[in-house]
Amino acid sequence: MxxxxxxxxxxxxGTRGIGLGIAKGFLDEGAMxxxxxxxxxxxxxxxxxxxAGDRAHYIAGDVKQRESCEAIVNGTVDHFxxxxxxVANAGGASGHAPIVDLTDEAMQDSMVWNFWHTFWTMxxxxxxxxxxxxxRVMCVSSLEGKVGKPGISxxxxxxxxxxxxxxxxxxxxxxxxxxxxxxxxxxxxxDIMKSEGPxxxxxxxxxxxxxxxxxxxxxxxxxxxxVEDVAAVATLLASDAGAGITGSLISIDGGTAPY
Amino acid sequence: xxxxxxxxxxxxxGTRSIGRAMAEAFIAEGAKxxxxxxxxxxxxxxxxxxxxxxxxxxxxGDVSKQEAVEGLIDFTIEKYGHLDIxxxxxxxxxxxxxxFQMTDEEWELEINWNLNHVFWGMRRALQHMIPRExxxxxxxxxxxxxxxxxxxxxxxxxxxxxxxxxxxxxxxxxxxxxxxxxxxxxxxxxxxxxxxxxxxxxxxxxGSYENLIDAFTSESAIKRPNKVEEVAAVxxxxxxxxxxxxxxCLFPVDGGTMPY
Numbered sequence: 322m323x324x325x326x327x328x329x330x331x332x333x334x335g336t337r338g339i340g341l342g343i344a345k346g347f348l349d350e351g352a353m354x355x356x357x358x359x360x361x362x363x364x365x366x367x368x369x370x371x372x373a374g375d376r377a378h379y380i381a382g383d384v385k386q387r388e389s390c391e392a393i394v395n396g397t398v399d400h401f402x403x404x405x406x407x408v409a410n411a412g413g414a415s416g417h418a419p420i421v422d423l424t425d426e427a428m429q430d431s432m433v434w435n436f437w438h439t440f441w442t443m444x445x446x447x448x449x450x451x452x453x454x455x456x457r458v459m460c461v462s463s464l465e466g467k468v469g470k471p472g473i474s475x476x477x478x479x480x481x482x483x484x485x486x487x488x489x490x491x492x493x494x495x496x497x498x499x500x501x502x503x504x505x506x507x508x509x510x511x512d513i514m515k516s517e518g519p520x521x522x523x524x525x526x527x528x529x530x531x532x533x534x535x536x537x538x539x540x541x542x543x544x545x546x547x548v549e550d551v552a553a554v555a556t557l558l559a560s561d562a563g564a565g566i567t568g569s570l571i572s573i574d575g576g577t578a579p580y
Numbered sequence: 581x582x583x584x585x586x587x588x589x590x591x592x593x594g595t596r597s598i599g600r601a602m603a604e605a606f607i608a609e610g611a612k613x614x615x616x617x618x619x620x621x622x623x624x625x626x627x628x629x630x631x632x633x634x635x636x637x638x639x640x641g642d643v644s645k646q647e648a649v650e651g652l653i654d655f656t657i658e659k660y661g662h663l664d665i666x667x668x669x670x671x672x673x674x675x676x677x678x679x680f681q682m683t684d685e686e687w688e689l690e691i692n693w694n695l696n697h698v699f700w701g702m703r704r705a706l707q708h709m710i711p712r713e714x715x716x717x718x719x720x721x722x723x724x725x726x727x728x729x730x731x732x733x734x735x736x737x738x739x740x741x742x743x744x745x746x747x748x749x750x751x752x753x754x755x756x757x758x759x760x761x762x763x764x765x766x767x768x769x770x771x772x773x774x775x776x777x778x779x780x781x782x783x784x785x786x787g788s789y790e791n792l793i794d795a796f797t798s799e800s801a802i803k804r805p806n807k808v809e810e811v812a813a814v815x816x817x818x819x820x821x822x823x824x825x826x827x828x829c830l831f832p833v834d835g836g837t838m839p840y
Contacts, residue, residue, distance in 0.1 A: 491836040495801025541754025541827050553822035562813030565766075565806040568836030576750040576828025580726075580840050 323351025334411025338511030342548030390441035417524035435479035491568030507574030508536035541576030582610025593670025597770035601808035676783035690734035731784035750828030766834030767796035801836030
């Protein structure tokens, strides 16, 4: 008996990091879960790691394409018959630079990867959730959706945009049994952080260890967060007990965000 | 196997409404709980209704008084051996009035009830938790801890103050295995709201209790009051091991009301 028995979830970018952690959290509570990644070859490894048999399914697709975003959501409905929970989790940024040197391409790529992907999957999910008058949408935002650090404006701007979208969306569907929330984790040393962190640090005028240390020192716990911290909150929001929580930007950052 | 097996909690204002829902949820997850309230008869009725046997106890006292708050913490530790989870939940107003009509007596009561009670409880609990390097402080704040409505200036001021206290405390003990968080519920039709709502509605210029409920819920996305169970579920999460790295968080349970 889990608190998500019978629920169907779709998680973008669920093959590793936060998305994989959320997938495990949902599966532990009885949900059926679609995970997504760009690479078809990762499907086998991911499904083996989840070890949930028919309750887990992989849909390949690049979230930087609208067609893929819609195919991931609609594919979830095709496979499991419905979609109750959407976690727009994929995201990241590359091409960091101070604004004076920033390229259009870097800003555009970050907005597509983080913000447009969230919008495309949310819109596609609402088309299923509004008629069924039930749904849980979670946008994986960031501490940087509430504050702003120099040198990573492409990420900060995209995550702030996601938080705004979350609040508007919550009010649009608030009486239809659908909640929309943003999760705002502090720094977590995921694979994406390991690959994108060093160039981000460089753009901020420090090295990677300095970046991680800066995030830890800003927090109350003086360490980075973990994917399981985020998964626990996502599971609560996805459950029936989360029915009255919407439009919230929930900090999971060890006490860093000021609000 | 519960999420709070072996844990000991105390809850101010725990015999009814939000505190009661927290108590029941904690007990369901395996914790032992001491609930507090002013009224002995309500306390006994609470224990009888929860039916948790030795896993629940009642400590009477008015938490606008320092002795009562510290007495609850001390009683809990004496009764169950230690304290893991301290829920500082009690709060409210007796008289609603705009600032220009506010009495010193009401102002002082609200400061003691809503703010000082949280400080007294937190200080006493931390004195016990810091040497153990383990603990959870959960404060019931309010949507009014981030907003401000006319007619309830003391409530808004004290709930804002509590949020600041939570953030400072979280940073003080963040590396000691202790988390300090606040839950910010929107309007819930608790016993306190049912009792004081009609007067509050008049003080706020809203005419009737129904208008008061409408005024709060129309600001939300869900267009309904929140429920005590929704707050209790968040409290269980904050109390559990899974939330060991969540601290200094002002967690809204308000159906999408507050802007930030």
